[in-house]
Amino acid sequence: MKKFVPLLLLTFLISCKGNSQNKETPNKAYPVSKTDAEWKEILSPLAYDVLRHAATERAFTGPLTYNKKTGVYVCAGCQTPLYESQYKYDSGSGWPSFDRGIEEHLEYDVDYKIGYPRSELKCNTCGGHLGHVFNDGPRNTTGKRHCINSAALAFIPTDEKK
Ligand code: FE
Numbered sequence: 782m783k784k785f786v787p788l789l790l791l792t793f794l795i796s797c798k799g800n801s802q803n804k805e806t807p808n809k810a811y812p813v814s815k816t817d818a819e820w821k822e823i824l825s826p827l828a829y830d831v832l833r834h835a836a837t838e839r840a841f842t843g844p845l846t847y848n849k850k851t852g853v854y855v856c857a858g859c860q861t862p863l864y865e866s867q868y869k870y871d872s873g874s875g876w877p878s879f880d881r882g883i884e885e886h887l888e889y890d891v892d893y894k895i896g897y898p899r900s901e902l903k904c905n906t907c908g909g910h911l912g913h914v915f916n917d918g919p920r921n922t923t924g925k926r927h928c929i930n931s932a933a934l935a936f937i938p939t940d941e942k943k
Pocket of ligand 1: 908
């Protein structure tokens with residue numbers, strides 16, 4: 782019997798880990814909160830699908846993918862600043878890519894949509910889905926690649942900032 786105890790303990794620990802990772806936070810209250818119908822009314826169909834239903838726009842189609850202007854990228858849903866142009870780079874993925882974001886405005890979650898865990902990025906003001914973060918970013922800086930849907934962002938050039 783004795784030798785089964787560590788095995789039981791291990792099983793218990795693994796199951797605890799699994800549970801905590803799968804824990805959903807339904808109905809989490811965000812500072813900006815709207816009904817589904819309200820979001821549908823103010824967002825473009827694509828932005829609605831991406832931000833509110835975690836869709837992914839087709840690669841190489843987003844207008845901000847190759848934007849090289851100086852400015853700030855805000856959430857297309859609630860205008861919270863999320864990314865700065867100085868940290869944008871061309872990853873070749875076909876989606877706007879940044880090696881870091883404005884961390885205090887980002888929320889990290891885990892999704893299992895394609896069968897394995899990916900680190901999902903959300904706007905922590907409205908809960909809108911932005912994209913995912915991967916560990917294949919520029920090695921000379923952070924090593925992170927924030928892979929963001931163009932449709933989830935709006936760009937404000939520096940000279941138009943208030
Ligand atoms: Fe937002």
